[in-house]
Amino acid sequence: MELKENKFEQIKYLLSEKRYIEVQRTLAELNEVDIAEFLESESAQNAILMFRMLPKSMAAEVFTLLPKEQQSRFIAAATDKELVSILDEIFLDDMVDIVEEMPANVVKKILKNTGSEERMLINQFLKYPKDSAGSLMTIEYVDLKKDMTVKQALDYIRKIGLESETIYTCYVTDKNRVLEGFISLKELVLADEDKKIEQIFNKEYICVNTHDDQEKVAFTFKKYGFLALPVVDNENRLIGIITVDDIMDVMEQEATEDFQRMAGMQPNEETYLETGIFKLAKHRIGWLLLLMVSETFTGTIIERYTHLLASMTILTAFIPMLMDTGGNSGSQSSTLIIRGLATGEIELKDWKKVFFKELGISVLVGFTLGLFSFLKSVFLGGRNPMVALTVGATLVATVSVAKITGGILPIIAKKLKLDPAIMAGPLITTIVDTVSLIIYFKIATVLCAGMF
Amino acid sequence: MELKENKFEQIKYLLSEKRYIEVQRTLAELNEVDIAEFLESESAQNAILMFRMLPKSMAAEVFTLLPKEQQSRFIAAATDKELVSILDEIFLDDMVDIVEEMPANVVKKILKNTGSEERMLINQFLKYPKDSAGSLMTIEYVDLKKDMTVKQALDYIRKIGLESETIYTCYVTDKNRVLEGFISLKELVLADEDKKIEQIFNKEYICVNTHDDQEKVAFTFKKYGFLALPVVDNENRLIGIITVDDIMDVMEQEATEDFQRMAGMQPNEETYLETGIFKLAKHRIGWLLLLMVSETFTGTIIERYTHLLASMTILTAFIPMLMDTGGNSGSQSSTLIIRGLATGEIELKDWKKVFFKELGISVLVGFTLGLFSFLKSVFLGGRNPMVALTVGATLVATVSVAKITGGILPIIAKKLKLDPAIMAGPLITTIVDTVSLIIYFKIATVLCAGMF
Numbered sequence: 090m091e092l093k094e095n096k097f098e099q100i101k102y103l104l105s106e107k108r109y110i111e112v113q114r115t116l117a118e119l120n121e122v123d124i125a126e127f128l129e130s131e132s133a134q135n136a137i138l139m140f141r142m143l144p145k146s147m148a149a150e151v152f153t154l155l156p157k158e159q160q161s162r163f164i165a166a167a168t169d170k171e172l173v174s175i176l177d178e179i180f181l182d183d184m185v186d187i188v189e190e191m192p193a194n195v196v197k198k199i200l201k202n203t204g205s206e207e208r209m210l211i212n213q214f215l216k217y218p219k220d221s222a223g224s225l226m227t228i229e230y231v232d233l234k235k236d237m238t239v240k241q242a243l244d245y246i247r248k249i250g251l252e253s254e255t256i257y258t259c260y261v262t263d264k265n266r267v268l269e270g271f272i273s274l275k276e277l278v279l280a281d282e283d284k285k286i287e288q289i290f291n292k293e294y295i296c297v298n299t300h301d302d303q304e305k306v307a308f309t310f311k312k313y314g315f316l317a318l319p320v321v322d323n324e325n326r327l328i329g330i331i332t333v334d335d336i337m338d339v340m341e342q343e344a345t346e347d348f349q350r351m352a353g354m355q356p357n358e359e360t361y362l363e364t365g366i367f368k369l370a371k372h373r374i375g376w377l378l379l380l381m382v383s384e385t386f387t388g389t390i391i392e393r394y395t396h397l398l399a400s401m402t403i404l405t406a407f408i409p410m411l412m413d414t415g416g417n418s419g420s421q422s423s424t425l426i427i428r429g430l431a432t433g434e435i436e437l438k439d440w441k442k443v444f445f446k447e448l449g450i451s452v453l454v455g456f457t458l459g460l461f462s463f464l465k466s467v468f469l470g471g472r473n474p475m476v477a478l479t480v481g482a483t484l485v486a487t488v489s490v491a492k493i494t495g496g497i498l499p500i501i502a503k504k505l506k507l508d509p510a511i512m513a514g515p516l517i518t519t520i521v522d523t524v525s526l527i528i529y530f531k532i533a534t535v536l537c538a539g540m541f
Numbered sequence: 542m543e544l545k546e547n548k549f550e551q552i553k554y555l556l557s558e559k560r561y562i563e564v565q566r567t568l569a570e571l572n573e574v575d576i577a578e579f580l581e582s583e584s585a586q587n588a589i590l591m592f593r594m595l596p597k598s599m600a601a602e603v604f605t606l607l608p609k610e611q612q613s614r615f616i617a618a619a620t621d622k623e624l625v626s627i628l629d630e631i632f633l634d635d636m637v638d639i640v641e642e643m644p645a646n647v648v649k650k651i652l653k654n655t656g657s658e659e660r661m662l663i664n665q666f667l668k669y670p671k672d673s674a675g676s677l678m679t680i681e682y683v684d685l686k687k688d689m690t691v692k693q694a695l696d697y698i699r700k701i702g703l704e705s706e707t708i709y710t711c712y713v714t715d716k717n718r719v720l721e722g723f724i725s726l727k728e729l730v731l732a733d734e735d736k737k738i739e740q741i742f743n744k745e746y747i748c749v750n751t752h753d754d755q756e757k758v759a760f761t762f763k764k765y766g767f768l769a770l771p772v773v774d775n776e777n778r779l780i781g782i783i784t785v786d787d788i789m790d791v792m793e794q795e796a797t798e799d800f801q802r803m804a805g806m807q808p809n810e811e812t813y814l815e816t817g818i819f820k821l822a823k824h825r826i827g828w829l830l831l832l833m834v835s836e837t838f839t840g841t842i843i844e845r846y847t848h849l850l851a852s853m854t855i856l857t858a859f860i861p862m863l864m865d866t867g868g869n870s871g872s873q874s875s876t877l878i879i880r881g882l883a884t885g886e887i888e889l890k891d892w893k894k895v896f897f898k899e900l901g902i903s904v905l906v907g908f909t910l911g912l913f914s915f916l917k918s919v920f921l922g923g924r925n926p927m928v929a930l931t932v933g934a935t936l937v938a939t940v941s942v943a944k945i946t947g948g949i950l951p952i953i954a955k956k957l958k959l960d961p962a963i964m965a966g967p968l969i970t971t972i973v974d975t976v977s978l979i980i981y982f983k984i985a986t987v988l989c990a991g992m993f
Contacts, residue, residue: 098672101633118744118745119745119764120747122764122765122766129827149725184680186664211860224831230638239556240882243730246730247730247731250727250731251731256727256728256730257709257768258724269796269882274709274727274730275702275709275726278695278698278699278702278708278730279580279702279703290884291571293571293572294766295572301562305983310789311789311790311793312574313574314574314786314789316709316768316785318578327547333768333785333786333789334766334785336760336789337763337785337788337789337792337833338763339567340789340793341763341792342776342790343798345884347798347799347800348803348876348877348879349876349877350879351800351876352869352872352875352876352877353873353875354873354877355873360885360886361877361878361881361886361887361895361898362887362891364900366898366901366905367905369898369907370902370905370906372722372902372909373870373873373902374710374905374906374909376869377866377869377870377873377906377910378703378909378910379914380865380866381607381862381865381866381910381913381914382917384861384862384865385862385864387789387858387861387862388858388859388862389858391858391861392858393856395854395857396990398850398854399854402847402850402851403844404848405843405857405860406839406840406841406844406848407840407842408843408857408860408861409836409839409840409860409861409864410833410837410839410840411768411834412835412861412864412865413832413836413864413868413970413974414829414832414836416865416970417804417805417826417829417832417866417967417970419828420804420967421804421805421806421825421829423804424800424803424804424806425801425804425806426813426815427800427815428800428801428855429812429814432793432797433815434812434813434814435813439814442814443813446821449822450818450820450821450822450825452821453819453826454822454825454826454829455820457822457826457830458826458829458830459832461833462833465834476605485936488697513830515865515869515872518864518865518868518869519828522861522865526861532863535798
């Protein structure tokens, strides 16, 4: 890593000395990811200067890694000839991403400089639903035929390999492009050169459909540990492939979305630092308002019991603790269940197991907290035992309601085809608040009746 | 997928008819992951029967995919000869995982049936810290020398390839095993056979140290999109490699741990359904108790203002709403910052940006909620305008405190080398509760002073 930093310093020095040939040589020794990071940190002018020095194949990859503002600046600065040479090297899936995100004038310049066939493909790709397998795939794959020999297959790979996103998994298709199976480069390299593909390829394959959701695709990758997955249409024709590096981004993005939804926000695909405060505020305010209005119930309940609170003001002092403990208990359960549903570990049919598990945990946790609170209030706080008993009993009931609600609501949401992640902390807390206040006042009315 | 289910049905039928040769043939056509899933769902007796029918190479992989109870049952049932033949085929990293998780008597049987060299390696691997690169890596990689030709390299790969976890990235080392660079199989296959490795291998490489944390390893994979990463010791000697399929599990596990910590639980590596209620309860109760005790502060504050609440009972009705809105606002901010720190998007040096962003959002969100609440209380609720103003002003202050605390505390935790994920919803809520109650009563004392 330090080596890399040294190179950056060296390049900066060479640039300031205008020793461009050495700059070019040093840049070519670096990894594309690091170059992109370096260009991002440099002035716009230097960045464009260095970008133009990159070998064609590197330039394309560096370009796809840059933030979109810099991409559009580079496109604006590029001549038509430069643009054609970069665009030629970019894989179709990255190209589609770029076209989707760039402002209209930049897109126009891009499309002017791509061939008509590629333009047609881009348009076709743009039609796949967002977050579908179709929108993730690329069409630069290696397809083999059954009657090829291993030697022929390897020669073919040598011919088209450079333009393929991966050559490590090759797909076998029939004359109508229908997928018949796959063979890994490992198997090819280790096999006898004269064998026919037919004899050695794997006929049992896992594939996804162009319209499958990216969450399902990520799940399949994780389950089978593949490096690439074929994407087929409804007639089982091979349309494209998805590679594992793109899936790592999907996994991270899906987890981030769940984090956001579970904290009561609209998911945001941009990064935090890149997003403006108006957009961030907009994504947060909806749920806050909704939950704030829902809390009107708690106010109504408290008002109904004003006489009780007025004669026993001490009861008010426990309200925040009771409500927060309930909220926290519910969040714990809902978080585990939402995450389990997301990773595929928990399924709808497990609802009974979840119910009884949360019931058992409620008893253990509820009684421990209730007893602790009772003893602490009486012996350390010097409270009236009846008040302490009211608080302790409410804790047992609240924790139980919270844990069972938190455990079951995400499953119900999934059953109703809603995103289980909305049944998280904020919403559970609001529900549990109302229920726990009612329980609290009911118990207080019974236990503390003689004390008014 | 349906095809697969049909095969399972077919196998069950063949089994019941005792047509074992056909069972064997049908099993061999399936993917190892699916076979493992199928064995899991079958009776112990049938599972062992079918497991014994699998070809040796498949048996090893299926074995590593089974749940640990089934693994130890299979080991118990296996003859020494069978065990040797399975253990021979298992990659070292999987073997170490198995030894770590099995009960002592099973481990004894395993170690009895492994060679002394392998036993030494296992012991050495067990010494790497949990969640370190060393504990994730495997030693079955392809190492090349600079003076080999491409043809020699490919022949060497054909020779040792079957026993390597991946042949797609090959590493170039000197005579002291010091890592010098790497070359991909793609580059080898596409290169001229007579070229020397020296002329074409990549000297700029990214590697991790055996003691690096798995989170850093996952981050490096994600950043560079590699299929494998070399692991070196402090003298830069190549010790092993980590492959991308293992990293997908790490990514999922790290995200799950963050979800658990952020909901105030001790992280649990077992799945929810596999974990008993006592363990689940134990993991949850610590934080709940701590937070419950911390809420004593809110009780103390409320008691100090009993006179105010007694004369204006209406103020009590707003306490749950104020506290929940504060808690939710804080959770939103802390979730985004914790997640940003985890994915590497936000760094310590960004704290100022976060501060000003959250300040800006607080103003927007706080005033919107405050104004809405004021208007709703006065015009829909018919409240006294001074009470409504007190609530509205408290909302502005609470949302601001919550958002800034939620934004900055995770960064401070990271700076102090604590896990930022503990500065999430539950803890932020407890802090914000106390602050918001103080603000509420202070404002009420001033604004509603004339109304006692």
